[in-house]
Amino acid sequence: MGVKVVPRHGASLKDKLYLPGIAAGMKTTFKHFVKNLKDPSNLRTSQYPEVQPDDITDRYRGVHRLTKREDDSVKCVACYMCATACPAECIAIEAEERTDGQDEKMPKKFTIDLLECVYCGYCVEACPCDAIRMDTGIFSFIGKTREEFVVDKEYLLNNERSKDFSDD
Amino acid sequence: MSSASIIVVIVNILLAVILAVGTTPIMVWWERRVAGFIQDRTGPNRCDIGGFRLGGLIQSFADMLKLVFKEDFLPSYIKYKFFYTISPAIVFFCSFLTFAVIPFADTLVIDGFSYTMQAIPTQLGIMWFLAYAGLATYGIILGGYSSESKFGLLSSIRATAQVVSYEAAMGLSVISMLVTYGTIHLSDMVAFQGQVLFGFLPAWGIIMQPLAAIIFIVTAFAEANRAPFDLAEGESEIVAGYHTEYSAMRFGLFQVGEYAAMSASSAIIVTLFFGGYQIPWLDTAAIQSNIYVVFGAIAISLLMMTFVLTKWMKKHYTWANPDDSRAREGKILIKAFWIMTLVVCGVLVLFITTGLGTNGVNIATAVIQVGTFLLKFFMMSLVFIWVRWTLLRFRYDQLQMLGWKILLPLAILNIFVTATFVVVLGG
Numbered sequence A: 001m002g003v004k005v006v007p008r009h010g011a012s013l014k015d016k017l018y019l020p021g022i023a024a025g026m027k028t029t030f031k032h033f034v035k036n037l038k039d040p041s042n043l044r045t046s047q048y049p050e051v052q053p054d055d056i057t058d059r060y061r062g063v064h065r066l067t068k069r070e071d072d073s074v075k076c077v078a079c080y081m082c083a084t085a086c087p088a089e090c091i092a093i094e095a096e097e098r099t100d101g102q103d104e105k106m107p108k109k110f111t112i113d114l115l116e117c118v119y120c121g122y123c124v125e126a127c128p129c130d131a132i133r134m135d136t137g138i139f140s141f142i143g144k145t146r147e148e149f150v151v152d153k154e155y156l157l158n159n160e161r162s163k164d165f166s167d168d
Numbered sequence B: 001m002s003s004a005s006i007i008v009v010i011v012n013i014l015l016a017v018i019l020a021v022g023t024t025p026i027m028v029w030w031e032r033r034v035a036g037f038i039q040d041r042t043g044p045n046r047c048d049i050g051g052f053r054l055g056g057l058i059q060s061f062a063d064m065l066k067l068v069f070k071e072d073f074l075p076s077y078i079k080y081k082f083f084y085t086i087s088p089a090i091v092f093f094c095s096f097l098t099f100a101v102i103p104f105a106d107t108l109v110i111d112g113f114s115y116t117m118q119a120i121p122t123q124l125g126i127m128w129f130l131a132y133a134g135l136a137t138y139g140i141i142l143g144g145y146s147s148e149s150k151f152g153l154l155s156s157i158r159a160t161a162q163v164v165s166y167e168a169a170m171g172l173s174v175i176s177m178l179v180t181y182g183t184i185h186l187s188d189m190v191a192f193q194g195q196v197l198f199g200f201l202p203a204w205g206i207i208m209q210p211l212a213a214i215i216f217i218v219t220a221f222a223e224a225n226r227a228p229f230d231l232a233e234g235e236s237e238i239v240a241g242y243h244t245e246y247s248a249m250r251f252g253l254f255q256v257g258e259y260a261a262m263s264a265s266s267a268i269i270v271t272l273f274f275g276g277y278q279i280p281w282l283d284t285a286a287i288q289s290n291i292y293v294v295f296g297a298i299a300i301s302l303l304m305m306t307f308v309l310t311k312w313m314k315k316h317y318t319w320a321n322p323d324d325s326r327a328r329e330g331k332i333l334i335k336a337f338w339i340m341t342l343v344v345c346g347v348l349v350l351f352i353t354t355g356l357g358t359n360g361v362n363i364a365t366a367v368i369q370v371g372t373f374l375l376k377f378f379m380m381s382l383v384f385i386w387v388r389w390t391l392l393r394f395r396y397d398q399l400q401m402l403g404w405k406i407l408l409p410l411a412i413l414n415i416f417v418t419a420t421f422v423v424v425l426g427g
Helices: A013-017 A019-038 A081-085 A122-126 A153-158 B003-022 B024-038 B054-069 B081-101 B126-146 B150-181 B186-192 B210-223 B248-273 B284-289 B291-316 B329-354 B358-388 B396-424
Strands: A091-097 A105-113 B105-110 B113-117
Touching: A013 A019, A019 B024, A019 B358, A081 A091, A081 A122, A105 A153, B003 B024, B003 B081, B003 B105, B003 B113, B003 B248, B003 B358, B024 B054, B024 B248, B024 B358, B054 B248, B081 B126, B081 B248, B105 B186, B105 B358, B113 B358, B126 B150, B126 B186, B126 B210, B126 B248, B150 B186, B150 B210, B150 B396, B186 B248, B210 B248, B210 B396, B248 B358, B284 B291, B284 B358, B291 B329, B291 B358
Parallel strands: none
Antiparallel strands: A091 A105, B105 B113
């Protein structure tokens, strides 16, 4: 049995005087202060709106997108699987008959309320056609009214896979 | 009263007001930026007025405006509305009044009349400081007690325990300084510190009485309710302590009072232990006789400082987006700094070439000494901030142990040693 003996501090005279410890601590913080004052470019803070994060992984769940077939028609067949799986009930689909011969159904309306969405990714898991994905890498969606956060089919179709992510 | 005396009095009162209250935004700014740099982050640097952010200083004014315009909320369950209302005022007022006795410069002589460079030329000196510094804690105790909250009450109890633990040691460490200096007047103490020990050491309090200096500085931190002794605030265990129930400008007054107490403590530490307005090896008479050399030295050092500052600004005072209005600020500020420096240097050169009368030399000496005092004062405030972002908060019982078992016996021992020295040396 390996027993790790943790050293107890505070018994020696130097520890009890407390002032050497304070001086050592103040030296450390002063070094950081002087280093950062001399060259603030080393600071860990990124100046956010000007400098965007570059460490978003391929598995990051951003704003959704609807994928397309090779002929640029919508891949979704309006099966309602995603809306059923959605725990936040933020997906609203209205189906219509498909006339381009690709399939039987397609969505007439496909809206997602991004204020309701919890970005859990269940819709992506549920989709049998790989028609909905969350790989846009969009992490901040900005709007001034509630209505602007309800995104429609055109917006979702225009979203593309983030260019920072590797090709799938 | 002559017009000169009225001007001197107004200047003194203005200095005290500005140092006690007006420095609060600057202290808040320093606190945030120094904390940021110590922790490898930037601190507030975005808030601007017309593109001017002054290195983040504007954020303090924005926060102040926010506090002024917030709703002044009074909880309905507060029974002692009077105490609740006056307690922030007590903290603020007492911290502010401590500044009244700090000597900003040596006695100023204009047309044969001498003026004491203090806001209130009282004879009480250090006693005034002890009285008002002690009273400021009552604001905290009353505020916590009257806010009818468990957190407030706990904080009041902590503040009370704290005040009885450190005030005794503080008073005793001051007594050893009184024995050393042989006076209670702060201006006489500073005049004493203008001497030179053994031909090369400035006779500053910290060199003559290092133990008293350590005890006083430690207790002054507790006095000003600053870390590591800010257990009355204790945000990790009692929310915000005594100001949990306060909002808007009532809270703002507590905040200003805290910074005023910090300023007052740094001013009194500088006065007692770091020579006050004295420049080492250069007392008032020496400045007056070499006034033009001092002017030259000031002009050269000012030019050098501006050069270094503008060089740093050119390199680092930038904004990532060049189209933003904040990107232009650096160049404008560099120009403004150079213009200010050149104007001051021009005035100094003008004084050197034309020469000054006796009154002029005396006033210039006073201005130089006020500048020296300000420099030391801001350095000491920086130490307060630096310590806050280095040390951990003391536990309730640790502070009392420190106060009663260590600081108090050491202070008494120090008085004995000092008194023996003074008696043996035939003081």
